[in-house]
Amino acid sequence: MSNVESEPVALRCGGDEGGAAVEVLSAREVPLGGPRAMKVRRTLPQRARTLIGAWCFVDHYGPDDITGRGGMDVAPHPHTGLQTVSWLFSGEIEHRDSLGSHAMVRPGEMNLMTGGHGICHSEVSTPATTILHGVQLWVALPDEHRDTARDFQHHVPSPVFLDGAELRVFLGSLAGDTSPVRTFTPLLGAEILLSPGASITLAVDPAFEHGLLVDSGNVRLSDTLLAPSDLGHLPAGPDTLTLTNESPTPARTVLLGGTPFDEQIVMWWNFIGRTHEDIAEAREAWQSASARFGEVIGYPGPRLPAPELPNAVIRPRGNPPRG
Ligand code: MN
Secondary structure (H helix, E strand, O other), X not given: OOOOOOOOOOEEEXXXXXXXXXXEEOOEXXXXXXXXXXXXXXXXXXXXXXXXXXXXXXXXXXXXEOOOOOOOEEEEEEEEOEEEEEXXXXXXXXXXXXXXXXXXXXXXXXXXXXXXXXXXXEXXXXXXXXXXXXXXXXXXXXXXXXXXXXXXXXXXXXXXXXXXXXXXXXXXXXXXXXXXXOOOOOEEEEEXXXXXXXXXXXXXXXXXXXXXXXXXXXXXXXXXXXXXXXXXEEOOOOOEEEEXXXXXXXXXXXXXXXXXXXXXXXXXXXXXXXXXXXXXXXXXXXXXXXXXXXXXXXOOOOOOOOOOOOOOOOOOOOOOOOO
């Protein structure tokens, strides 16, 4: 997925200020671009928070019936300094990238693409898709690995069944399952389904902060009730998390976690760097079709041009302290 906000905001992101309560991050609607733009609900980054662990971008979309409509059609666009994680609840997306990967993203199957120094990709919902529903997540790469080689990994986690819950651990470890997918910082990513009224307590790494994205149902995380589309953030410290579905219908959530990412980063469009110059260089390389990002073969159309850089040096913004 591409960040196609017309005036992407540059964000400088620091670590956490700590605190114990759950912070509720509400989503804002963002169009993905194009004449029949699909809208997504974005909970990261936002003013109140830019990172949860190394997770730096959370887009949530659907369920949308795209029959006879455009669905998702994101033309080739670049990434640097980050990884993308695609996770679907329903539908199918055709992924092509400049590594030569050509993969179908399907429900319950994780695709993790490492941009590293540079990659480009396209994402198109397939004609067979009726309901498109899922999340697109980004992970910031730590400085020592942000220029790593481009890469693509695929993993299909086996479901883990607990009392009234079904979990799929696509990154990291939870509920006795561990994903084999390699990451550059300690991370957790899992889909958790809860039956009506179900309550589970999960052992977690106390060094991790966590974010719980609610897709459906009303779910209590610790002492805070989260509504659909909310992302609840819990700082590092607790060694268990309790999730309770307080609705009379099944609930679906995505649990994200990681050790607080304490590097200063600059995000602009689809790039993550450390300075304005990093971003300007990446933009120039994309605009001049440099080998840095390579080429997507098989996408029927032109690639996405980068937005104009702001005239001023990109103004960094920090994570405000938690109130
Ligand atoms: Mn993308």
